[in-house]
Amino acid sequence: MDSNTAVVKAMEKLERLNLPILVRANIEDSLMKDLILPDLDLGERPIITAEFDVDLVSVQIGQRDWQWNKETGDMVHCGTFMTSAQEVQEPEGAGAF
Numbered sequence: 001m002d003s004n005t006a007v008v009k010a011m012e013k014l015e016r017l018n019l020p021i022l023v024r025a026n027i028e029d030s031l032m033k034d035l036i037l038p039d040l041d042l043g044e045r046p047i048i049t050a051e052f053d054v055d056l057v058s059v060q061i062g063q064r065d066w067q068w069n070k071e072t073g074d075m076v077h078c079g080t081f082m083t084s085a086q087e088v089q090e091p092e093g094a095g096a097f
Contacts, residue, residue, distance in 0.1 A: 001046055019052070025073070041062075047061075047062060
């Protein structure tokens, strides 16, 4: 899946959260302008989530995630997971004495 399609799917999920229009607009702007997301290999069916709690709105697309203040729409965090837990292997000889 390409990054533009993934952003559209994330925005569809955000629509269901009934966020204020300004907050949704800030989130969409951040996602569309993200410089890292297009370079990630998202695979055919990446994880795409959109949720909120008392203070934050969180979105995850593949290995990339973001958080925004729920009331203002200001971004407070973004990050990228470079490996999954399954990809991490113990180095050869680790733990051996």
